[in-house]
Amino acid sequence: MDFDYSPRTQDLQARLTAFMDRHIYPAEAAYWAEIEANTRAGKRWTPLQVIEQLKPKARDEGLWNLFLPDSADGANRTSGNYGAGLSNQEYAPLAEIMGRVPWASEVFNCSAPDTGNMETLVRYGSAEHKKRWLEPLLRGEIRSAFVMTEPDVASSDATNIESRIERQGDDYVINGRKWWISGAGDPRCAIYIFMGKTDPEAPRHSQQSMILIPSDAPGIKVLRPLSVLGYDDAPHGHCEITFTNVRVPASNLMLGEGRGFEIAQGRLGPGRIHHCMRLIGLAERSLELMCRRTSARVAFGRPVADQGVTRERIAEARCRIDMARLLTLKAAWMMDVAGNKAAKAEIAMIKVVAPNLACQVIDWAMQAHGAAGMCEDFPLAYFYTLARTLRFADGPDEVHRNAIAKLELGKYAAA
Known part of the structure; x- marks a missing residue:
């Protein structure tokens, strides 16, 4: 590399x-x-x-x-x-x-x-999907949401998803309840990519499909925006939504019935890279704020930056940020040269490492700011909510750790 x-x-x-x-x-x-x-x-x-x-x-x-x-x-x-x-x-x-x-x-x-x-x-x-939805998104004229997580099942295992996508003639009818749907609160959100079951009797990873649903389709009800540690993230929003007999043309189904997991894996790999690098930027900014704050504040007769515990945390933050960046760049490089599937271990590792790294560095920065770190005078409290949320988004830590362990144990299975 x-x-x-x-x-x-x-x-x-x-x-x-x-x-x-x-x-x-x-x-x-x-x-x-x-x-x-x-x-x-x-x-x-x-x-x-x-x-x-x-x-x-x-x-x-x-x-x-x-x-x-x-x-x-x-x-x-x-x-x-x-x-x-x-x-x-x-x-x-x-x-x-x-x-x-x-x-x-x-x-x-x-x-x-x-x-x-x-x-x-x-x-x-399809060509129709691209003309109607992709091009306005690329121009920044509309926004969108990805609709997968459900409140009534453990959605960390996406095979648990119960929402239904049922064929009726030339249409599909959608029923289900979803939550933590990022972007659904934005009034410009015009299209949902919805994941649900088309065939509950199919093999486990062939039951799910993805379908495009216009956000103004009859039968959609946004129940509430959900707050994230006190922030509601308006106008972006994370919403709970019900779909009741929502009817869309059969041509809105993406790729074909039973191919939802295939689409999800193609979608989530690059997204995890984006999330992790943004988190590294957030951690880098937090370290910068910590260094500036501790250099300017005096406690017990000397700058806070001269305190041993402060220097220990600054040094550890520097090491962890650089390690996380290198691991993320390695995953990105492997995706480019070998494909998302070959890079699945590295993608899972960065998804564990980057959010935890960001949470820790932001926490140290908040501590270095004293009470000021908890209020809106500095951005750190809001930074923390974002980093903590990403230990769930795109799969919780535990799921990724399990995947990493299975891949590692698989190296020795033959022996």
Whole structure:
């Protein structure tokens, strides 16, 4: 593996860093001020103008849809809104830069769950799906949601999912209850990619399918937004939704009946890379805040940075961040050269390592800030909620650890 970034990546890193310095960091206070103003006005679920006004600037500077890989880009270029056509390894350090500010990736049309949904449509969607849903997503005109997790079953084992997708003539009828549906609260969310059972009697991993459901289809009811450690993440939102006899054309089914797990694996691999690199960016920013804070504060007659426990944590954070970054880049490289299936152990490992690393570094940074680390004067409390949530999203730690152990034990099974 070549540890150096390509000239193309280095150029994009410089341009993206400059954009963050010019536009994103200076807008952080305005972002929270707009949220507060919308809350007071009863318009919490309103797209934020801070972000919307930056999107044309990012597009004009060629920093748009950077996540979309070259294989998909080259094979499906139907509009001028396709991205730079980067590999996973090339995109990973860019995701880290965006991840330093949690909302920044939306400015570049590189935010979840839209990125995974766009890749899913590129890989598995029909020409009609791409025309109707992919192209508006690529242009940033609409948003989307991925609908899988259910409250009534342990969804860490996706074979437990009970929602039904039943064929009736030229249509499919969908019934079920879902929750933690990221992005469903956004008023621009126009399309759901829904996972449910088409054949409960089929082999275990052939029971599930995925289907496209317009968010305004009759029978859909958003029950409530769910808060994350006190934050509701409006206008993005994580919602609980019921689907009652929702009817869509049979042509909305993706790839074919029983192929839901195949689609899920194709979708989740790249998404995990994106999440992990953004988390590394969040951890890097937290370490920076910790160093600045402890260097400027005096306790017991000397700077907090001179305290042994502070230096121990700063050193440990530096080691852990660099280790996590290298492991994530290795996984990205393996996905590029050998495919997602060959990289499944590395993908599982980064999904365990990166969220735990981020949680620990953010926690140390909060501790170094004292009481200030708990309030909105610094972004650390919000950072922690995001990192802690990602120990569940795209599969909980325990599932990934189990997969890693099975792969490791399998090396010795013959002996």
